[in-house]
Amino acid sequence: MLIQHKKRKKKKKIWNKSEKSKEYQRKYTKNFINNSEKYQQKLEKKKIWGKLPKFCEICNRTVTNDGWSGHLKTKIHLENIEKKK
Numbered sequence: 001m002l003i004q005h006k007k008r009k010k011k012k013k014i015w016n017k018s019e020k021s022k023e024y025q026r027k028y029t030k031n032f033i034n035n036s037e038k039y040q041q042k043l044e045k046k047k048i049w050g051k052l053p054k055f056c057e058i059c060n061r062t063v064t065n066d067g068w069s070g071h072l073k074t075k076i077h078l079e080n081i082e083k084k085k
């Protein structure tokens with residue numbers, strides 16, 4: 001069992017180094033540059049996502065997705081967690 005597993009790992013490594021893998025990466029990078037417009041759209045979507053509201057049940061208030069991680073560290077939120085305990 002153990003030997004078989006090792007063999008499989010070795011095979012994977014060889015493939016990664018192979019020309020096929022390099023070719024794939026080249027194509028991928030090329031596609032990525034060609035799709036930079038798509039990439040920008042993705043970023044734009046993320047920006048919009050950050051402005052979307054997220055409801056905190058503990059504080060009974062709404063914050064944005066962008067502000068969520070910050071909200072989790074606020075005193076009000078931490079105090080409310082303590083109160084719920």
Ligand SMILES: [Zn+2]
Nearest residue numbers: 056058059077
């Ligand atoms: Zn909260």
